[in-house]
Amino acid sequence: MTFAILGLVLRAAVVVTGAALLTFVLLWNAPGDPAMAIAQARYNFVVPTEVLEQVRAESGLDAGFWAAFKDWIGPLLVGDFGRSSVTGREVWPDLVTAIGYTVPLALMGLAIGLAIALPLAALAARNPGSVLDRVCVALASVGVAIPQYWLGLLLILLFAVHLGWLPAMGARSTANLVLPALTLGLGVAASLTRIIRSGILEARNQSFLPAIRRRGVSPSSIERDHVAPHAAIPVVTVLGLELAFLLEGVVVVEVIFGRPGLGGFLVTAIGARDFPKVQAVVLLTALLFVIINLLIDIFYQVLDPRIGEHDA
Amino acid sequence: MTLSVSDLRVERAGRIILHPTSLDIEPGARIGLVGSSGSGKSTLGHALIDDLQRQGRVVAQVPQSPDEALDPLRTMAFHWREAEKALGLNHDKQRRQQLFSALRIEHGDLRKRPWGWSRGMQQRFVIAMALIGSPELIVLDEPTSALDPVVAADTMDLLDKFLSGRRTAMILITHDLGLAARRVSQLMVMDAGNIVENALTTDLLERPKTQAARALAAHRSWLELPC
Numbered sequence: 001m002t003f004a005i006l007g008l009v010l011r012a013a014v015v016v017t018g019a020a021l022l023t024f025v026l027l028w029n030a031p032g033d034p035a036m037a038i039a040q041a042r043y044n045f046v047v048p049t050e051v052l053e054q055v056r057a058e059s060g061l062d063a064g065f066w067a068a069f070k071d072w073i074g075p076l077l078v079g080d081f082g083r084s085s086v087t088g089r090e091v092w093p094d095l096v097t098a099i100g101y102t103v104p105l106a107l108m109g110l111a112i113g114l115a116i117a118l119p120l121a122a123l124a125a126r127n128p129g130s131v132l133d134r135v136c137v138a139l140a141s142v143g144v145a146i147p148q149y150w151l152g153l154l155l156i157l158l159f160a161v162h163l164g165w166l167p168a169m170g171a172r173s174t175a176n177l178v179l180p181a182l183t184l185g186l187g188v189a190a191s192l193t194r195i196i197r198s199g200i201l202e203a204r205n206q207s208f209l210p211a212i213r214r215r216g217v218s219p220s221s222i223e224r225d226h227v228a229p230h231a232a233i234p235v236v237t238v239l240g241l242e243l244a245f246l247l248e249g250v251v252v253v254e255v256i257f258g259r260p261g262l263g264g265f266l267v268t269a270i271g272a273r274d275f276p277k278v279q280a281v282v283l284l285t286a287l288l289f290v291i292i293n294l295l296i297d298i299f300y301q302v303l304d305p306r307i308g309e310h311d312a
Numbered sequence: 313m314t315l316s317v318s319d320l321r322v323e324r325a326g327r328i329i330l331h332p333t334s335l336d337i338e339p340g341a342r343i344g345l346v347g348s349s350g351s352g353k354s355t356l357g358h359a360l361i362d363d364l365q366r367q368g369r370v371v372a373q374v375p376q377s378p379d380e381a382l383d384p385l386r387t388m389a390f391h392w393r394e395a396e397k398a399l400g401l402n403h404d405k406q407r408r409q410q411l412f413s414a415l416r417i418e419h420g421d422l423r424k425r426p427w428g429w430s431r432g433m434q435q436r437f438v439i440a441m442a443l444i445g446s447p448e449l450i451v452l453d454e455p456t457s458a459l460d461p462v463v464a465a466d467t468m469d470l471l472d473k474f475l476s477g478r479r480t481a482m483i484l485i486t487h488d489l490g491l492a493a494r495r496v497s498q499l500m501v502m503d504a505g506n507i508v509e510n511a512l513t514t515d516l517l518e519r520p521k522t523q524a525a526r527a528l529a530a531h532r533s534w535l536e537l538p539c
Contacts, residue, residue, distance in 0.1 A: 211381040214361055214373045215441070216398035225394070229385050304385055306427060 012290040019286035020279060024069050027270075027278060034273040035061050041086045041272030059085045059275070072279060082276035084269075091276050094265070095284070101261035102254070105180055106246045112185025113192055113242070120189070121196035128201055136193065143190025148249050152183040152256040169258040180257040184249050188242055195238045196231065203230035233303055240296045247285060314338055315369060315449055315481065320359045322352075322505075330355045331505045337449060339479040344492030344513065346485075346528055347502030353485045356502065357451050360483070364449065370399075371449045372442035377458040378434035381441075382426040388437060389422040392444075399445040411440040414474045415467075432463035439471055446480065453485045468495055489528045493517055501525045 035056035039047045060068045081091040124136035160168035254263035269277035315337040322330035330352050345353050364371045375381050412418040415436040456464030499516045501509040503524035520526045
């Protein structure tokens, strides 16, 4: 058990450090002068050479790659995310604010996705091959194919412009959350519907079900006790991937709906080569992925105790 | 009370895989259903169970392998309770103890899932579960082919012992005439979806009338297993 936990922590450390190093390399080697990008973001005009050199020295860019990397990761080990190269403000409080906008959006997107996908998949799987099933699958396919920036604009057009029910932009109230969450949720619902449906159909095909039925167990009990648990296994896998998809989609959706959050935070930071900010987001995302994967692994073992019976 | 089915017939993809078949099964009967693979033994077994259950009779089935009877995600206790509930019975620890000791699985841990038990024990658990409601008929479909010969023989001995003196009839589906010969008093030979021969075991083994029965009897002569 101790070894298992130690292994997991080690694995997490490797993933997070790897992601941090890789982003640092990419950002460092991206075309253009990083000092110039920082200076322009800071002063908003083309700066003379002396100022540029000053910025370079301040940001630690003149000391070389490894020195800069060490300067960033050293304080991080004691929980200091550093200061923004552009504004000089501490990164952590700004990051927390951004997360405060993004996480509710992503979670609500996932909740909407599940709320649509579960009944739709159950409906489709009730009578595979029927018209109803085909309609559900077709709807799901269309949902997967629609890009979020287009869907978002359509939703704004319908609910904000024509009907005037909901606000289009900003993040002032919960009402502002509805349209972006719906945009994310519809995309999630589309792919989840297909997975849940095929999970149910596959689970219904298991070799032991006829014997259980002949034992006199009612169809509804079979669905609940024998089909649903087996169908849940592939769905949990996809839910993890779906969360990744959500974090990716959040960037686009936040920009469309003019919401502050991790998306805007990251996009401006990359434009300005604001190393500490970009690195903070990457680190956090990597950490989140490690945690999600860990949770999924644990959940697997709850669902199917055969997994991890012999290793771990 | 005699169990009767008439004109059982199964068609799949436009092909008849079980020609109209009628059967009467007396209480306590020991019937072997033999035939080569694809002759329609299991199809008849399933059709028989489904038809009798529709008539409201209590019929239990033991499939070939425990994998076909137990959900790997559910504990043994869950399976047992589920089988009791399906029969409308209350949980009865004494009945469970009785059946478990009859099949010598009283030391099995019910909190475990099927794969936590050996296959031989799993199969005995399935047989015990089939006996919960004191069925009028138990249909065993190749019940020992997933087990090694010694465990298979033990399992059949325990079942024989349990059934002796009870009114539960037994149909043993197998392609192994030798296994059937030791366990049943009446043999039915199937071929291409028909029962082609139906006779007492000794008669059929000594004087097989049809080609199918002769082929099975001949096949048996060079294969000697303890079950």
